Structure formats: structure tokens, C-alpha cells
Amino acid sequence: MYRFFVNPFCINEANVAFTSAQCHKILHVLRLVSGNEVQVLDGHGYEYRVRLKEISSSKVIGVIIEKKQVFRYPEKNLYIYLSLLKRENFEWALQKCTEIGVQGFIPTVYSRTVLNIDSNSQKFQRWQRITTEASEQCHRANTPELHSPINFHEALDEAQSNTMNLIPWELETKTRIQDIITNTDKVPPPVKFGLFIGPEGGLTHDEIEMAKRSGLFPVTLGKNILRSETAAIVASTIVIQSG
Amino acid sequence: MYRFFVNPFCINEANVAFTSAQCHKILHVLRLVSGNEVQVLDGHGYEYRVRLKEISSSKVIGVIIEKKQVFRYPEKNLYIYLSLLKRENFEWALQKCTEIGVQGFIPTVYSRTVLNIDSNSQKFQRWQRITTEASEQCHRANTPELHSPINFHEALDEAQSNTMNLIPWELETKTRIQDIITNTDKVPPPVKFGLFIGPEGGLTHDEIEMAKRSGLFPVTLGKNILRSETAAIVASTIVIQSG
Numbered sequence: 001m002y003r004f005f006v007n008p009f010c011i012n013e014a015n016v017a018f019t020s021a022q023c024h025k026i027l028h029v030l031r032l033v034s035g036n037e038v039q040v041l042d043g044h045g046y047e048y049r050v051r052l053k054e055i056s057s058s059k060v061i062g063v064i065i066e067k068k069q070v071f072r073y074p075e076k077n078l079y080i081y082l083s084l085l086k087r088e089n090f091e092w093a094l095q096k097c098t099e100i101g102v103q104g105f106i107p108t109v110y111s112r113t114v115l116n117i118d119s120n121s122q123k124f125q126r127w128q129r130i131t132t133e134a135s136e137q138c139h140r141a142n143t144p145e146l147h148s149p150i151n152f153h154e155a156l157d158e159a160q161s162n163t164m165n166l167i168p169w170e171l172e173t174k175t176r177i178q179d180i181i182t183n184t185d186k187v188p189p190p191v192k193f194g195l196f197i198g199p200e201g202g203l204t205h206d207e208i209e210m211a212k213r214s215g216l217f218p219v220t221l222g223k224n225i226l227r228s229e230t231a232a233i234v235a236s237t238i239v240i241q242s243g
Numbered sequence: 244m245y246r247f248f249v250n251p252f253c254i255n256e257a258n259v260a261f262t263s264a265q266c267h268k269i270l271h272v273l274r275l276v277s278g279n280e281v282q283v284l285d286g287h288g289y290e291y292r293v294r295l296k297e298i299s300s301s302k303v304i305g306v307i308i309e310k311k312q313v314f315r316y317p318e319k320n321l322y323i324y325l326s327l328l329k330r331e332n333f334e335w336a337l338q339k340c341t342e343i344g345v346q347g348f349i350p351t352v353y354s355r356t357v358l359n360i361d362s363n364s365q366k367f368q369r370w371q372r373i374t375t376e377a378s379e380q381c382h383r384a385n386t387p388e389l390h391s392p393i394n395f396h397e398a399l400d401e402a403q404s405n406t407m408n409l410i411p412w413e414l415e416t417k418t419r420i421q422d423i424i425t426n427t428d429k430v431p432p433p434v435k436f437g438l439f440i441g442p443e444g445g446l447t448h449d450e451i452e453m454a455k456r457s458g459l460f461p462v463t464l465g466k467n468i469l470r471s472e473t474a475a476i477v478a479s480t481i482v483i484q485s486g
């Protein structure tokens with residue numbers, strides 16, 4: 001059955017209203033007709049079985065047949081403070097880390113980040129579309145949170161509420177994520193991890209010093225020097241698969 | 244023969260001096276005695292056959308019997324039988340898995356692989372350029388092997404010489420790579436893992452049955468359904484980072 005994420009504002013007791021992009025997909029790509037059933041997720045833990053009623057290129061309405069709660073937040077939540085990167089690399093990291101199960105992305109500007117915080121809302125909408133499509137494709141029950149871009153020092157402040165914050169750094173050669181993360185077994189769930197992924201040019205010594213003072217743990221991802229987007233997916237995999 | 248990595252500074256023309264941790268292991272764990280032989284690696288490409296002479300809990304000295312330069316494969320070698328994929332996805336997987344440390348790629352045609360084995364040598368040369376550039380960029384000491392494309396049943400035959408073969412499968416829900424891979428600790432290194440990554444359309448039941456009969460282990464990568472290239476990177480990370 002086809003799956004769609006629909007904003008809870010577009011779902012009432014009886015009906016679901018789809019977005020115009022979804023109308024297009026339903027009508028022209030999937031060629032569904034009135035009476036067909038689809039699965040709708042509200043991204044906040046509810047799943048609906050929905051029968052399509054009105055179908056046009058501008059409006060599709062579905063009738064809710066069944067509603068059930070399907071999602072509890074995982075015991076291990078991972079938030080990535082991901083440096084803005086060259087477009088395709090950033091988007092690739094968003095897509096892959098959504099598949100892996102990252103709970104939220106905070107686009108972050110580090111000293112050596114070559115892109116500025118961009119107020120252009122088109123970019124943000126594009127990122128949202130990428131994470132939503134990846135969530136649909138990988139059968140996640142929710143979509144990850146996508147925050148507005150912030151600076152590194154704002155990220156350090158924001159991360160203070162996390163259970164543990166990790167910052168992969170090429171000059172750290174000993175401490176591996178899987179070695180220190182086991183200590184969080186003792187913390188009552190939900191555990192919230194922050195992962196700081198710097199830009200292509202790497203972290204500055206000032207940044208690492210600030211990070212250490214803020215209680216972040218510098219970690220190694222192995223001997224090879226990974227690109228930023230590779231580091232994001234490798235470190236996320238280790239956090240989520242450990243223990 | 245037991246193997247020890249010893250810093251080159253502790254090796255001269257005639258003798259090897261072991262660290263105190265190694266002294267403890269030699270004396271109390273392995274219970275070796277004067278006259279026993281061990282293998283010493285300096286981590287810079289030289290391997291030594293060494294006969295133990297003085298043994299105490301604070302000092303162990305060995306006499307070098309033989310010294311040779313060895314090609315330095317890591318102790319854990321990973322070969323991926325990667326389905327041919329849409330161009331950019333296949334190339335992403337090659338690049339990222341090279342960074343992570345995969346030792347070899349065997350492009351493989353599964354039942355649902357939509358591409359054919361292509362005799363076009365340009366494609367192969369392009370793949371080689373991608374893995375070489377990724378190796379240089381990530382500071383690897385060697386480049387991964389790149390084999391010619393083969394069919395799934397040829398891959399099963401070829402994989403028989405591996406220590407252990409893994410095949411991520413969405414209908415396997417219990418066995419995780421990190422749970423079964425620890426058993427390979429007992430196998431003398433180098434350990435050679437084969438990882439079978441199927442196409443976008445998934446593996447057929449016939450393929451899984453053939454795989455099981457050939458001794459492959461079906462494994463899960465978690466609840467989410469990963470794209471093929473994501474599965475390649477996630478599974479490689481788990482194999483290489485485990486233990």
C-alpha cells in the first residue's frame with residue numbers, strides 16, 4: 001500500500017486532505033482512482049488507513065477507515081549538528097541519515113563552513129521534501145525534525161540539554177563512539193545524543209577547545225579521514241547500532 | 244602463531260622488546276616460555292619471526308630469527324558483492340565504502356538487478372578512478388580491489404573461500420551483524436568477510452534459499468528499509484567498527 005506523510009493540520013476526525021504535490025503524485029504518477037486505499041502517517045505517531053474519495057489535480061480527499069498509534073520515540077534519539085555542505089553532499093547526508101533513523105537535523109555553521117546561513121526558504125522546503133520522501137521510502141513511522149540553521153556557539157548552547165554530545169575529530173585517535181556510548185546504559189531512557197559533524201575543512205582548534213569546555217566528547221571514526229557526509233552516516237550508524 | 248604489534252622504536256637489528264602489557268599477556272595469559280616463537284608486526288609493513296628469550300612480568304626480550312616485508316592488509320578484510328545500481332548510487336557506494344575501508348568490490352548481478360553486466364571498459368575505468376581518488380583523499384595506504392562484474396551464483400561460488408559471508412535481508416528481523424561477528428574473534432587473522440548487497444527491488448526467495456545453502460548468514464540492519472547504497476555503507480560500517 002502506498003504511504004504518505006500528511007501534516008496533522010490536514011487530518012480531521014473523518015478525512016485527510018493531501019498536498020498539491022501529493023495530488024499530482026496520486027493522480028499522475030501512481031494513477032490511483034476513487035476507492036483505492038492508501039496509508040497515511042501524521043509524523044507524530046499515528047497511522048491511518050484511508051480510502052480515496054475525491055481525486056483531482058488540485059484536491060484529493062480521503063476517508064479515514066482506521067486509525068492507530070504506531071510509533072513510540074526510540075529509546076535512543078540522535079540529533080545531528082551537521083555543517084552546511086555543498087548541496088548534493090548535504091542532501092545526501094539528510095537522506096541517508098533519515099533512513100538510518102536520525103531523529104533531528106540542526107544545520108550548523110562552523111568556522112570553516114563555506115556556506116552562509118541562508119534565509120532562502122526554498123532550500124529549507126527542499127530539505128523537508130528530501131527527509132519526508134526518505135521517511136516514506138524506508139517505512140519510518142515519523143519524519144525527522146528539521147531545525148533552522150544556527151551557528152556553532154548556538155549549537156553548543158542548545159546541546160546542553162542532551163544526554164551526551166559527540167564530536168568526531170581527526171586528531172582524536174583513541175576514543176571510539178562504541179567505547180564510551182555503553183556508559184549511557186545507566187541513564188534512564190529516552191537518551192538524547194548530539195553529534196557534531198564539522199565542515200570539509202575540519203574543525204579549528206578553537207572549536208575543539210570550546211567543544212571540550214562545553215562537555216562534548218571528541219571521538220575517532222577510525223584511521224581514515226572521512227568526508228563530512230560520510231562521517232555523518234558512519235557516526236550515526238555507530239550510535240544507533242551500538243549496544 | 245601469536246601476533247604482536249610492536250612499535251618500531253622497540254625493535255633493533257637483533258632484538259624486540261615488548262611492552263609491559265604484552266609481557267603480562269605473554270607470561271600470564273598465553274603462558275609462553277623461553278624458546279617459543281611469536282610473530283611481530285611493526286605496523287609499517289615489516290613482519291618478524293621472533294624467539295622469546297628473557298621472560299619476566301616486567302621484561303620480555305625476543306631474538307629476531309627472520310624479518311620480511313609484508314603487504315599490509317588489515318586484520319579484517321571486507322569484500323562487497325554489490326548489486327549493479329543506478330549510476331550515481333553505485334558510484335556513491337564505491338566512494339563511501341572506500342573511505343570506510345572496504346578491501347574489495349565485486350559488482351554483482353542479482354535476479355532483480357535492472358542493469359546488465361556491461362563489457363564497456365569506460366565504466367570500469369571510471370569506477371577505478373573513483374576508488375583511487377577516494378583512497379587518496381581519505382589517506383588509505385592501499386586502494387581497494389575492483390573485480391569484473393559477475394552473476395549471483397558465481398558470487399556464491401567465489402565467496403566460499405571467505406571466513407564468513409553476510410547477506411542483509413529485510414525479512415530477517417533478529418540476527419544483527421554485530422551479534423554474530425564477534426564469534427570470528429577466534430579465527431586467526433586475517434579474517435575475510437563477504438557482504439552481499441542486493442538490488443533496489445530486493446532479494447528473491449530463491450536467492451535467499453541459495454544463499455543459506457551456501458552458508459551465508461541473513462542479517463538485519465534495523466527496522467527501516469534501507470536503499471541498496473545505504474545498506475552497503477551501513478553494513479560495512481558495522482563490520483569494520485565491530486569488536
